[in-house]
Amino acid sequence: MHGGTIDLADLPGGLDLYATLESGQSYGWRRADGRAYEGHGPASWKGASPWYERAVDGEVLRVRQRWPDGIGATGRSAGVLEWEATAPIEDRIRRLLRLGDDLPAILDGPATDGAEALLSAATSYAPGMRLVQDPPFETLIAFICSTQMRVPRIHGMVSALAEAYGDPVTADGHTVHAFPDPETLAAATEPALRDLGLGYRAPYVRATAELVADGELTPAAAAGEPYEDARERLTGFVGVGEKVADCVLLFSLGYLEAVPLDTWIRSAIAEHFPDCDRGSYAETSRAIRERFGGDHAGYVQTYVFHYLRTGPEGS
């Protein structure tokens, strides 16, 4: 096993691993303590988070955050990030967790200029939370599964897909399942996918996997296009509307300006930014994107989503 330690003091804005991985943007990691997402966060940890594990590029990878001086002394975004892997892939970890992002530079504009209390409350709620950059196909399928679902159940569906169809990768005696290939999911039957609890999303997942497997349309085909063109292209997948397309763009293709308009953000618009409700998705998207800081609006969106869903006013 390879491994190493990253001092979080070297990252502008630090890192809150728990908020980054369990805030509903990434579904590719599993907790080694066996708990599902939204089980027991940092408040119940002593000096370290549990290991978070995943397979990526045929390798097993795990990370955990540790606070050598205690979690209360320096805050949740401090300490160190420990990693272990079956290959020397620290650069891959840095990409997955977007450790190169300069959080203060990204958030200082829209969030701390005092223009809107919600934004400063949201960004100060989880300092060190970062966006992720997950593999495109698993992100595409995960967010097709996300419609009308709660975060823990989405995580359960993705885990079920991996266990049923993903290649097992073993490290240190235990096994992690990779997310299945497009070809494998395309060959799955709809009843089999329904048995995993996908419900009416089962035919969407199968059909979209087939499009990717046949090369008719791939997430990578959208990368490089202007933001709104890329969003429209992704709606060509089955089960992908504008909101899911925005999630794929933001959480895997690096379009930090994408602002997924889900139920939480729409309620925030109604309550805090009513002038941004322009009726159509495209026009409302433009308005709220501008309000959230333009090029990095998706970063702000993820803080607002996490704050509304799990913060003091959330349910």
Add this chain to the structure above:
DNA sequence: ACCCAGGATGTAA
């Protein structure tokens, strides 16, 4: 039993 969840699709106007 009733309501909701990081919505999308098919159909009708």
Add this chain to the structure above:
DNA sequence: TTACATCATGGG
């Protein structure tokens, strides 16, 4: 273009 019913399923 916009409005509407429909779509599974587990948890509160």
